[in-house]
Amino acid sequence: MTQFVLAAVLGVLFAVGTFLVLRRDVVRVIWGAIVLGQAANVYLVTMGGLSGSAPILAHGAEGAGEGAASAGGVTDPLVQALVLTAIVIGLGTTAFALVLTYRVREEHGTIDLLELGRGTAEHGAEVTEPDVDAEARTSGESRTATDDETRDRTGDGGSRAATDGGARTAGTVRERGGRAGGTPATGASGTAEPPTGGGEGDG
């Protein structure tokens, strides 16, 4: 009986996870990845065998030995140790993924994947080399407006603060994952503002 219930639960978990991963909303995609990770954990537990008692042995008792689980002694404790490790790792990656989602929203003003993709296309996937002093040197002749929007790689917080400001303003008007039309709010408007310095920083 347990096998059937667990098999059904696993099937539902994988279905839900896959469904969520295919959504447009980044938060749902992350949720999907979490659900899939947890489904893998449940699956891992079942791989140790379902029969047997708790693997607690009296002090000094003979070890459970290999194959004891199938022999009906105690359940295999190894898979449970593995799952504990996997859960801890999952916690770390999930926390990071959620923070990253927040950061994506700050930078792009949206967490809708289609709009994110469009935003990147508009900026040109090739645009990355923004450098404030270089820009001053080249007098911008070879640069387009989109180049200027991307922030510096030198770690100078100035232009990033400006970008953040623009993104936040845009973000407040936009529903999370909203599908309303209109151009995706990128940090573009931020370039019009003078760098205020400081920057929120991320670490």
Next chain:
Amino acid sequence: MAEQVVIAPLVVALATAITTLFVRPVPRVERAVSLAGALAYLGAVGWLVVAVADGTLVYQLSGWPAPFGITLVADALSTLLLGLAAVVSLASVVFATRFIAAAAERAPYHPLYHFMIVGVTGSFLTGDLFNLFVWFEVMLLSSYVLVVFYSGPEHTHAALVYVVLNLFGSAVMLLAIGGLYAVTGTLNMADMARRLADPGAFGIDPAPVLGLAALLFAVFALKAGFVPFQFWVPAAYRAAPAPVAAVLAGVVKKVGVYAIVRLWFTVFAAAALPGELALPGLAGDSVLAFFGPVLFVVAAASILLGGIGALSRETFDGVLAHSSIGQIGFVALPLGVAASAPPEVRALGVAAALVYALNHGLAKSILFLASGAIERSVGTVRFAGLGGLADRRPLLSVAALAGALALIGIPPLSGFFGKLLVFDAAGRAGAILGGGSAGGAGGALALGISLLGAILTIAYFTRAWNRGFWGPQSEAVRASTRPTVLVAVVAVLAGSLLVVGIAFEPVMAAANAAADAALDRGAYVDAVDPGVAGG
């Protein structure tokens, strides 16, 4: 007590990571510690290489005997790739002390970097499947943060793709590991190889191993950036700071390749393929042989797609990132030939893949570091803003050219031997992929793809050279500064290409030893000695 040296690189990298975490408030000290740590890491790896020359070393963590505890195994294959990691890592750290200087006070670059190296080291050394998963996660978690280091719009976007894909990959890897544990009853790689070689004696049914191996293959292909899973590569490499991109392309990619070599050629080669699952017309009857054509197709697609993608890039680092996809195909191609080849060709294929991986690791990190130096010096790596760099910054340009020529395979540089061996292996694909009906068809196909890939490599590097380094000097190039330390790092690494190319004998010997270590299952199992299981 000699086996303790196995954990030396791990301990050094971990100690460096933790120490840099504590001295972060003082950037100068942090950089000094980071640099000292990278040097010590090189020393520890060197010590390990010397120690392993006498034979495989095995360290059982906490003294638990093999199948029960976690085993660390240092053999010729592990140490070869550790050596690459140590050299590239040292160059990258020296580069980063200048390159990241401004931002280092705000973001913990150095601790993260060394935690990534811890993960890489652990992945190369572990002899336990689940432990491999854990080291992968250590490596990935740090690399997530390093990819999003500048946290601008494209960086967050690239990191999001990278993180979500790897979350997915981790779940799939757990599934495969759980399945393999259920089938074989062990997670120790040596024990698994032993059991798969003689399933009857251990009462296991090895049929599901094929599917589970396919799941694992997808995960490793994702890490290595093989073609169906290559789409995260360009954005992530370009988003990461240059010294990190150098390590991601030079070393972290090779972790996926290493995992494939170790697990498929050492472990899964032992598993017999159930007769009804064999692909028609293909030689070989092990799970490894089944993956030969898979690797071959993946490699061919990577070579072509990466090469064509690199042709139309508008930035130097964009060319390099796409080139990485193509070059990793050149590593996979001889592996594919070796997988379905008879044993005498197998060692040649694996050695070719390893030599090419070493060459690519060195050359691509030179190029990514050169790209970072150009960006710092000129302010852009867009070809539109470059031009005339060869006149203005000759040393940097020559170093970048050396990296490019090494990837193309011009004789005095190390790349020549890499390409030569890959072509040699490709030429022997005939007997395998032709399936007997047309003897030379497979070989001709493999050679044709390699040749096309090599021509594409020449084409995209020629284009990059013409647009970025030759021609009239642009305003930006004329106004460029001289990043002395950065150029020195790139130049020294470029010199190492020449040294490896001229004094190639020891490298070839190391690669052959590594290939033998990967293929000699009996020696691997004996070294780890999981015999106490159940006894």
